[in-house]
Amino acid sequence: MAHASSRFILPEILQHKDAFIDIRRQIHAHPELGFEEQRTSELVAARLREWGYQVTSGIGKTGVVGQLRVGDGPRSLGIRADMDALPIQEATGLSYASLHAGKMHACGHDGHTAILLAAAHYLARSRKFNGTLNLIFQPAEEGLGGALGMLEDGLFQRFPCDAIFALHNAPGLPVGCFALKEGPMAASSDSVDIRLSGKGAHGAMPHFGRDPIIAAAAIAMALQTLVSRDIPASEAGVVSIGALHAGHAHNVIPEHADLKLSVRALSHDTRHILQQRLHELVQLQAQSLGVRADIDYRRISPVLVNTPRETGMLADLIREQAGAASLHQPPQGMMGSEDFAWMLEKAPGCYVLLGNGVDSRGGCMVHNPGYDFNDEALPIGASLWARLTESYLRAG
Secondary structure (H helix, E strand, C coil): CCCCHHHHCCHHHHHCHHHHHHHHHHHHHCCCCCCCCHHHHHHHHHHHHHCCCEEEEEECCCEEEEEEEECCCCCEEEEEEECCCECCCCCCCCCCCCCCCCCECCCCHHHHHHHHHHHHHHHHHHCCCCEEEEEEEECCCCCCCHHHHHHHCCHHHHCCCCEEEEEEEEECCCCCCEECCCEEEEEEEEEEEEEEECECEECCCHHHCECHHHHHHHHHHHHCHHHHHHCCCCCCEEEEEEEEEECCCCCEECCEEEEEEEEEECCHHHHHHHHHHHHHHHHHHHHHCCCEEEEEEEEEECCEEECHHHHHHHHHHHHHHHCHHHEECCCCCCCCECCHHHHHCCCCEEEEEEEEECCCCCCCCCCCCCCCCCHHHHHHHHHHHHHHHHHHCCCC
16 A cells, blocks of 8 residues: 555544455446446445435436435535446456456446445444535446436436535556546547448449448548647547448448547547537548448537636645645546546536556556456545545534
């Protein structure tokens, strides 16, 4: 553990560490994909009820909110954890590895859920705050719009929050360290499906057809100019082609070619420019090569923007309680997305990275068959949420 961890972890949370590691590993062994988190949400709801929270299930299909009011303080705080797994075949060989083929907690949401449960347990027992605490357990973070689903179910109308917070584990960042910054913290994420429709022909007589593969190849290359030529060098953007499918035979020009893209940006303006220019480029390239282009452009999550006041408060808390050396800037060039951004469009707050470890001790990147959440980070994350609650909802 990093040097600051021992004094940052609350003794009461450390005392129950093993019990919540066991819960984390139970969740890890039974991963559930987005909007399928029945077992996980039932486990969460049962524990929260046991500890005295008012529990509401079924928000955004499988989301859970646990509310605890202490005293008569007017302020309300929201803390969110995500619960879903990924469609990945686990390859860790761990004793608590996934029991379900093709499903895995490869992003650490099992750890995020256990962290918030550990904090919930401590706060229900200590009650060293004055106000309303809303613990938000969100489904379907992995590109399926779970945050938006909870909002559409009236999350903040039913459970108003003056501020909201969330964390994500960060492989490569030492255990006991945190990373955050004001402003854009995670990129927007858009998914694009492009179908190019031409005219099939014999491979020996291509002049009788309209080749969608040539158009797909031209478009694939031209798309790489969007960031380099349409976006200022000071701005960040990504256009990645994840799939290109066309044809089945050596000597047949197919009628269709399909491309799947991921588009990301760190500002609303850059996101708009990329969407507009992508449509123009694809349509004109297709037209020039005699094929038709149909574009399905889906906005998955917006840019995640940490608000100044809440980010400054959380940074000050970390510096005061864990030491200045524990606070880092997020790594450059990280363009991951996070649908907590939808919640931050509705309420002020902050998203923070929690060190998961380096090299062989927690350094394996997320969305990898060999990844595992580092249990040494669990009491640190739980102590962060406990200390934040006691600071934001200050007693007296």
